[in-house]
Amino acid sequence: MPLNHLSCSRGLRDDIRLAIFPEDKQSQQSRNQDEIIMNQCVSIYLFAGLCLAHGATAAEYYVNPTGNDAWSGALKQPNAERTDGPFKSIERAKQAIRVLKRRHAFTEDVSVNIAPGSYVLSRPLNFDLMDSGLPGREIRWQGEKATINAGLPVICKRRDAKFWDCPLTKRPEVGAFFNTDRIKGNAPAFELFVNEQKLQLARWPDRDWAHIKKPVDDKTQFSTMETLPAIDGDVKAAQVHIFAGNDWYDQYLGIDAIDRTANTIKVSEPTSYTLKSGRRFYIQNLPSLLNAPGEWAYDREANIVTFIPPEGLVPETVTLSSLPNILVADGAKNLAFKNIRFQYSTGTAITIKNGHDLMMDQLNVNNIGGIGIEIIDGQNVELRNSEIHHTGAHGVIVTGGDSKSLKTSGHVIYNNHIHHMGTTILTYSAGVEINGVGVTVSHNLLEQGAGTAILLTGNEHLLEKNELHHFCLQASDCGAVYTGRDWSWRGNVIRNNYIHDIIGYGMQRVGVEKNQVVYQSPAVAVGVYLDDGASGFDVSGNIFENAGSMGLQVGGGRDNKIYNNYFSTNDYAILLDDRWPTYDWNVNQKNLDASPYKTTLWRQKYPELAIPMHNKTWPEGNRIERNVIVTSKPEGGSLRYFVPKNSTVIANNLIWSTTGKLAVDYKVEELNMPVGGAPWSQWVSQGIEKGSIVADPCVTISDKRMTICPDSPVKDIGFMPLPEDIGLIR
Template sequence: MVKFSLIFVVVLCCCCCCCCSCISTEQSSVNIFVAPMSYESGTGTLTSPFSRLSQATHLARQFKNRPVNIWLRAGTYYLNQTFKLSDKDSRLPYAPLTISAYMDEKVEIKGTIRLPFWNKVVNGDVLARLPKSVRKSVFVTNLKQYGISDFGSPKGGGIELFHYDKKMQISRYPNNGHLTISKLVEPNTKIIRSHKGSIAGKFFYQGDFASRWGKETDIWLHGYWFWDWRDEKQAVNTIDIKRNIIELKKPYHGYGYRKGQNYYAYNLLAELDEPNEWYLDRVSGNLYLYPNSEIEKNSPPEVSILDNIIELTDVSNVTIKNISVSGSRANGISIKQGVNNTIEHVNVKHIGNMGVQIIQSPNSSIINSEIHSIGGIAITIDGGDRAKLISANICAINNKIFNYATVNNTFSPGISLNGVGNCVKHNNIFDSPYIGIWFKGNNHLIEYNEIHDVVKQSNDAGAIYAGRDWSARGTVIRHNYLHDINGYKGKGAKGIYLDDEFSGVQIYGNIFDNVRDAVFIGGGRDNIVDNNLFINSYRSIYIDVRGVEWGRGAITQLKNKLKKVPYQSTIWQKQYPELSNVLTVNSRLPVGNVVSNNVFFDRKWNSVYPKAKPYVSFKNNHHLVGSKPTDNYQVHKLLAGFNNIPFDKIGIKYKE
């Protein structure tokens, strides 16, 4: 009886303090308030808010048949554990749960802890290791005094440091750019498609920089050791400064090492020489910072302590909106299972691994949000039933996605799109070392996105990428604007890249401007390239026959992926009739590709491999000489079969 009375008082108070009535009808909303500086004894009203999110969600469970709003008042919510919703918090469609900032107030939910206690470095041994120019500018604090003992590894997934809402840089050499492998100690022990390298992580370097590192005990190198599309962080075993040889700790990089490949060193106190750099002694717990400005006790640096900030599992009909989420070692917001969940107007930043993931939660979405300063993948979408080709309709719409893959530079796209029947629409994706959108699975829709300035540190990668799968068919890529994508040193970035015989994709109505290799089809089948506009590409369209030449080795993976789906079933044969005979008719050849109704303002538009041309249908393409279209990319010359592309609808234009 006492418990019932308490709940009634909370709801009644909420009703009296809010515009909407909570008790007039069965469908009226329940409003619960939370404030970061409130008293523990708060009752959840506007005038006496709860102090913790968990208090609000616990109360919300009592009102399963009515819409509930949890209003977060202005301020920063420092979490000491992940905020979790489970099946107990799941809602009905007519009685959803919304967790939102109140009115236009600024709300931040963080997985960090503040570090207010700093002193200038006075230890003689430490000062001797620091560069002379910064010895009076470096500060130190001990993390153990804050109860932090799990520092994580320099390889990734450990602490990160933030100050004034900026991510600080772990000390490194060089401060910008890279070093290169000048020579291998054990050359020609690894050969991949005529590329000669070494299986051993032992190589020569140039310069005398390592002479400063004699007292460093935990040096790491981050390199693109064999390929420009695969990076890895590895610990140093020994450095021979007389012979200029670095030897890495085992296990060595799986692909090996090649002369001329790039790397840099990090996690060195001796290289703490630029403002906003930091170094952690993982034995003592001493954290050293060279701040760019004064450390104020009201705005001290912060370190990430939580792996994940928000997790929703087996929850339906929940919306999270109008907040900022930041400062985790692993993930920002995770939604797994359930249906009809929404992330809206959320700023996700300073995340160690993945910004947002929505997994097997049909009819869910992330919309109108910003995802940036992300160590790995910005957004992961995965849902649907491939065996039955049932769509999940999980979408990313109208999001600004940038500065991702900052820790894991490769295999970390802006959006990882998987499963069946999901969509990526009206997003702006930019400023990244790697891929914009990487898709797998079937029947996705990728449309009206602007992607630019990606693949900046890698090569043999694309703004939109998929690879090595005959079965992952049915995706439509239309009305996207891809521009200024050239790769590291301009060697090998693609616009839309269907790698290693990826097949069955429609590429329609896209604009490619200043993209090195605009459409690159690596031996795949049944791809349609229609009504696209190409401007200033080194190669506009490329198709090869790798399946019967140097790419024969992919056959095992291609067959294994085919076996995982019932491609001979009635459902699959109805949707993809060409797939049923992929192993028996023209196997491994690029049959069924169509290039039609495209317009090219390029030096050379047809870069199709000569041996592939007999298998490609070319229809009604237009190679124009002269100035490119300037007003919204409209082609004013009447060209048979070409429809102008709706440029004004591309990017973050319409709120859905």
């Protein structure tokens, strides 16, 4: 081996060591000598990258599980002498780029090529400003069937025909739940995966839910309808997953005591909502409950995990989620992460904070305890062409922009498949949550969620050409798209989406004396839920097909524009209400007063806010125009309008009932006389709905496209054609 190669390898290793461990300093003389060696090394390795790496540029690095962190990383495969080749770790490649910058050799794009295989982390990958690229000089981290793994692989043995035991040589790194507000108690804060399938902590009942019979007090103790099981071990280790008082908020609490004689449970902390009869819960995390396929338990003292494989599954790999995060980028710019798989974090897999011009493309983020990806502040961060699935809470959370100046974030969530989110916290764990100003969510497929698909707060967001289906699977009074309680969140556009099969699940009735409770699905669910005064929304060009018990609900909001949508429903298509007499509008007023709505910028952007409200408890200024509504509801009552006559525009809609009956619930606010199930002619006589017609639109929906017969009357209302590229772009 040439002497200069030996010297360069040593010099480069020393420089990397100093980059990682700056406290390990050499004398000034030694550093000067190393400087000479390193200058030679940079030249040699850059030349080697040009000549030996199969045409790669000087700014190309390679990482391979079979590599060596003492090598240059400039070669895709080891050389014949095995004196040089790819790095072994991603961390080593990151430090090599830092050295490249320090040597002023960062003159073009840099690519780090991550070979197929699993890269198991001992700590999260952290990127900051020092790891940034520059405009025109991007740093790309790109994989080829590469998996970055935050889990702890374990070796297990079959004990008998039923149980498998996994003695742990170390404990998972996690020390707390990812959400300590809604998850409390002594259960493990990590999860178990067998062949990449998440198992359920040992629980009772094994399937479905148990139910509260009677509260003993408001928030800590209750009797149960079902007979509690025999329980061995310390009940204080057990945890209850409970919907305490409704079907829209679940939480996990520790258990203080179980009394089988009285058939009562006492939780260790008060529930968030008052306990009510019939509400659902289950108990988990006691070894004595381990009896069903797909369950597991953890013995803390013995440090052993025991599980029963799911039926038909032969365990090949067993992994515990361990690290709270996989990748954290804070302040990094001009980076791209492409074609990489991320698995098994207990908290948030990827956090991008204060990032600028950063791209995530073709990622697969799955089996995550908490949130898949979180984007916090920064500018122009994009998530594209990726799959985010099986997350304990949200799939993606995005926050950015400035509400005072209405400066847009530029963040984009585009062409992603996001599914099976909210596997731990079932409610308000959205596929995508957007906050702030100016986030674009377009061409995504969101499906299979226990609760909401998209949660929205803030201003100037665009939801466009997404497909949303099968949401609210474990929640009632739930919206596929949900926002509310702020008059100042304006300028948001929801257009050209396909929203269908929004289900709902909730309690229908309870009979305490007969020990009976009935839950039903479908239940109360909404396609687009503009709740509690949500105002200034533009909802247009959407297809609502079986989109819940209400395709669109405007809950007392103002200045909303609902136009050019297609509704097909067997329940309500549009429900516009004035809330209820005891609703506290002071909450909305407080939120409005906290916004800069009196500034010149805001008055120009949202002129309606500059106009004094005639009556803040009325839903003033709404427009519902040029919509096509097809109902198959037996009595035909698919519209409810509780509106003021003087500020509402409802016009040029096309209505059709397949049953031949058509009815409207309405209340003219100036008259304050609600009417239920009024014939269409009676409603029209109120003089609010104008120019609308009743006729068969002759429309079909297939493959997310709307087809209109040549002689359809939709042209008579000025209905504009809908786009044909809704949903994922393959």
